[in-house]
Amino acid sequence: MKLVAFLMAGPTCHHHAMWRHPQTENRFLDPAFWETLARTLEVGRFDGLFFADVLSFYNETTMARGGQMSLLDPVPLVAMMARTTSRIGLGVTMSTSFQEPYAIARVLSSLDVLSGGRIAWNIVTSAGDLEAQMFGKEALLPRNERYDRAEEVLKVCLDLWAGWADGALVLDKESGDFIDQAKMRHTEAAGKYVGARGVFTVPPSPQRHPVIMQAGSSPRGRDFAASHAELVFTLQHSLSDMQEFYAEMKDRVGKSGRNPDDCAILVSVDPIVGETESLAREKQAYINGLVDPRVGIPFMSAHTGLDLSKYPIDKPIIDISAETGSRGSFDIILQGTKAKNLTLGEAASHFAISELCPQVVGTPETVAEELQEFFENKGCDGFIVTPTEMPGSFEAFTRSVVPILQKRGLFRREYPGSTLRETIKA
Template sequence: MHLIAFLMTGPTSHHHGMWRHPESENSFLDAERWRTLARTLERGKFDAFFFADALAFYNPTIMERGGQMSLLDPVPLIAMMAQATRHIGLGVTLSTSFFTPFGIARSLGSMDVLSGGRIAWNVVTSVSDREAQQFGMASLLPRNERYERADEVVRICMDLWESWSDGALVIDKASGVFIDPQKLMSTSVHGKYVGANGIFPVPPSPQRHPVIMQAGSSPRGRDFAAKWSELVFTLQHSLGDMQVFYEDMKQRVASVGRAREDCCILTSVDPIIGETESIAREKQAFINDLVDPDLGIALASAHTGIDLTRYPKDQPIEDIQVEEGSRGSFDVILQGSKRGGLTLEQAAKHFATSELCPQIVGTAETVADQLQAMFEAKGCDGFILTPTEMPGSFETFTRSVVPILQKRGVFRTEYPGTTLRETIRS
């Protein structure tokens, strides 16, 4: 079983009542908070943690009510957290819609070298024109073109990372040879959207290049993930949905000539742990009640790229017909809401509690039971864990659930090597 922690440099992650919880420490601007959290997750032998990112305040409601936002650039934060740890993987989100291949490859390649081969790149194409406007653009490319550009960006990054052959960095004082030019390849690519021309200056890390991670839900996003991703992050509502997505992705991976095990499918869950089952349920009700319904609608609008505020709050969610925006994200919202016949307001509040990923509620023992059951039923290769309070959710899970999973033999007791790629392939 693989475990990765979901983080953001702001007041919330998937649960949009998190920052309002009385035990949450809203110290996201404190460097020591992040170093301590990194060490906690490493003690729990997590594969990695990764930072999702938001490049703009998506709307005034999200800004005012403390919705999903990033107050800090996660790139320097990841570099700092790498210094506090030795084994855990470190993931960062960078959008292919705004950043150039050379800039991405140089920044992440440098961190991969300095961390000893522990970096993952969460590849996103972005869905909000507000983000585009932060970069001086009028709007994003059309959706299909965003993936075409993403494909170019990732392909060029891979060319740059692979341009150093083994032994290229000589550093021989006696001969005076520093780099063997014969073992470097120049990259010359002029694509439709981006390009690169020259010799890449960053030597390879112990894992050669960062692990590729992606979270596409639409058919086009899944095809992209099948081609490039080693970790796929998905939001699914139930075990049945997980199993369908899992098998679909494994087939897509095989169809492009990769082994099924080359890509780990990780589904998001929100663990809520109590000393007893009833205490855990009370904790769940308490934290879920902290979510503002208007914030939920604003959040769903930001995630889908659709202005849902123009629809009546009492309209059944399945009656809303949309064409624009992120169809895959809207389908995820529908997936979890049709069964209950929810209105837009109810569905949006439900979405804002955990973005429709399952809340795994119970004692440490029963939470471990539920995770093990989903894992062994081929619903996933592991889990993206999202917190409901910070840092308590991760501290409690690490202290109470991880030892149970380790005792059962479904989770590691030690890291298998020094790089993230070694960890995810063990």
């Protein structure tokens, strides 16, 4: 199975109360914290880590109460983490809605070269108009147009990255030949939204270009992932939900003309590990009890791009329509709440705990068993591991759960090569 750590450059990840846990260090502004965490995950042989990102505060409530947010740009964090590790993959989220493809291609390719070929690009189109307003725009493009633009941005980036043939960088001191121009190609791209013209300046990394990662859940997002993604990150709520998504995505990948094995489906889980089952359940109850109910609805509104505050909190969430915002995110919420017919207020509280993905709770042995069940029953190809305390969740998981997965032959003991693409394809 594959394991990727979910990170945000701020006080929380999925669990809104993470920063309030007494064992969370809240050193998210300290470079040494991130460097140590990267080394911990590499010792655990994680395929990679990636930073989710948001480009604005969601709203005043989540800002004041410590909700999900990015206080730093993850790009310099990944650069620092690359310096202190040698094998683990490093993922960066960048939205296609605001930056030009050359800017994206240049910074990601530079990171990929300097890290020895370990970078992934988590492609998002953004969901909220507040992010657009930080870039001087009134609102995001309509939903389908956001993916039209994303297709153009990715196409141009891939074209730029293909501009250098093998051996183009000569560096022959004797002859004075620096670059073999015959092995360089001009990019000529002009689309409805973006374009580029010229020769890309950054040489290729050992993996040629960053691994493509995507988390779209709407029908259009799934089509985009099926056509391009090497790693798909998804929030699902039960084994049956995972199996349905897994089968559908693998079918979409095949229909797009790709080998389904070339697209790994990773589901999000929040592991809570204790020395005994009862201790693990006590940990779960404690951290979940720290969630601030005032943040739940604004948090879910921000995540979906919908203003849910205008609805009564006792309204069944299944009765709410979603004509704007992120259709895929709202569909995931509906999927996770329909079995219990939760109200808006109940759903918001659950969402602030784990974004409705499974909390895998128990001893190291039982946590490993549950992950094995999801994996072997075709629910996924691996997991996005999300913390409930920092860095303790990852330290406990790498020390106690990973060795059990390795002993059962479910997870690697060593990295297969030096690049992220080598690792995820092994």
